[in-house]
Amino acid sequence: MTLLDGKKTSEAIQDEIAAEVTALKADGSKIPHLAAILVGNDGGSVTYVNNKVLACERVGFVSSLFHYEDTITEEDLLNKIKELNEDEEVDGFIVQLPLPKHIDTEKVLEAVDPKKDVDGFHPINVGRMVAGLPAYLPATPAGILQLLQRYEIETFGKHCVVVGRSNIVGSPMSILMSKNASPGNCTVTLCHRYTQDLAYHTRQADIVIVAVGIPGLITEDMVKEGAVVIDVGTTRVPDASRKSGFRLRGDVDFDAVAPKCSYITPVPGGVGPLTIAMLLKNTLSASKKEVYA
Numbered sequence: 382m383t384l385l386d387g388k389k390t391s392e393a394i395q396d397e398i399a400a401e402v403t404a405l406k407a408d409g410s411k412i413p414h415l416a417a418i419l420v421g422n423d424g425g426s427v428t429y430v431n432n433k434v435l436a437c438e439r440v441g442f443v444s445s446l447f448h449y450e451d452t453i454t455e456e457d458l459l460n461k462i463k464e465l466n467e468d469e470e471v472d473g474f475i476v477q478l479p480l481p482k483h484i485d486t487e488k489v490l491e492a493v494d495p496k497k498d499v500d501g502f503h504p505i506n507v508g509r510m511v512a513g514l515p516a517y518l519p520a521t522p523a524g525i526l527q528l529l530q531r532y533e534i535e536t537f538g539k540h541c542v543v544v545g546r547s548n549i550v551g552s553p554m555s556i557l558m559s560k561n562a563s564p565g566n567c568t569v570t571l572c573h574r575y576t577q578d579l580a581y582h583t584r585q586a587d588i589v590i591v592a593v594g595i596p597g598l599i600t601e602d603m604v605k606e607g608a609v610v611i612d613v614g615t616t617r618v619p620d621a622s623r624k625s626g627f628r629l630r631g632d633v634d635f636d637a638v639a640p641k642c643s644y645i646t647p648v649p650g651g652v653g654p655l656t657i658a659m660l661l662k663n664t665l666s667a668s669k670k671e672v673y674a
């Protein structure tokens with residue numbers, strides 16, 4: 382069994398990005414600039430956004446953070462997005478989700494200029510991804526592709542079972558794994574909360590990718606010997622022995638499942654760290670105008 386080390390892979394990608402930024406600085410080119418909008422004080426969201434800003438600093442990007450109270454009106458938020466769309470200094474920006482209930486998330490995501498949508502959540506980027514056109518790929522699925530690629534895991538002709546059909550992970554992952562690409566060319570089964578006999582499906586899988594947010598959902602009996610298991614779940618569970626009062630748990634019962642696997646991601650330190658690296662990669666692409674001229 383080989384552990385897929387997301388932390389190491391993320392650091393390698395960030396080193397590559399930092400080297401490109403150094404070269405851009407050396408020839409006086411514009412430095413990539415990522416902006417982030419954060420609404421409210423949800424613990425997870427604050428941590429994620431702060432980590433994104435810190436990662437920008439590490440690779441030499443410019444970053445800006447716009448933090449609003451959760452009482453901000455939808456109109457004010459849309460105005461800020463318009464301002465960032467028009468700000469030539471900003472190459473890409475993200476709106477940290479989830480947003481408060483009084484704000485229409487779809488409307489907000491659609492207000493972002495697709496050219497600056499480095500999260501890849503705008504329907505134009507989703508459509509371009511499905512059509513196989515250049516697009517910003519959502520960071521978590523893109524990070525999983527990087528893991529598969531850098532660990533040289535064969536996907537051609539394999540059966541990949543994706544569990545979870547969210548817009549940001551499961552659904553795009555299922556599309557990317559089925560593409561005529563490398564990694565890709567899998568036969569894909571997409572499971573969700575109404576799937577009957579989930580274990581029947583996961584047991585067929587050469588590659589299982591789980592993104593449901595239910596700690597320990599995937600047990601030892603649900604995985605075939607030699608499978609590749611990618612765990613996207615990061616649920617905060619109470620842990621009095623930690624200073625933070627919680628620890629992260631994946632969707633896979635790691636201790637029981639790991640011995641059966643050829644490759645498996647730990648939680649934390651698996652898929653999580655790659656998400657930030659891929660956001661930075663998208664921002665670099667935005668500043669180089671690689672996706673949209």
Ligand code: ADP
Nearest residue numbers: 544545546547550551572573574579592593594
């Ligand atoms: P994420 O943001 O990690 O992708 P979401 O909470 O947005 O996660 O989505 C959870 C997904 O998990 C949904 O697509 C839902 O259908 C799926 N799901 C929830 N419970 C189960 C279950 N018991 N078996 C399979 N899939 C499930």
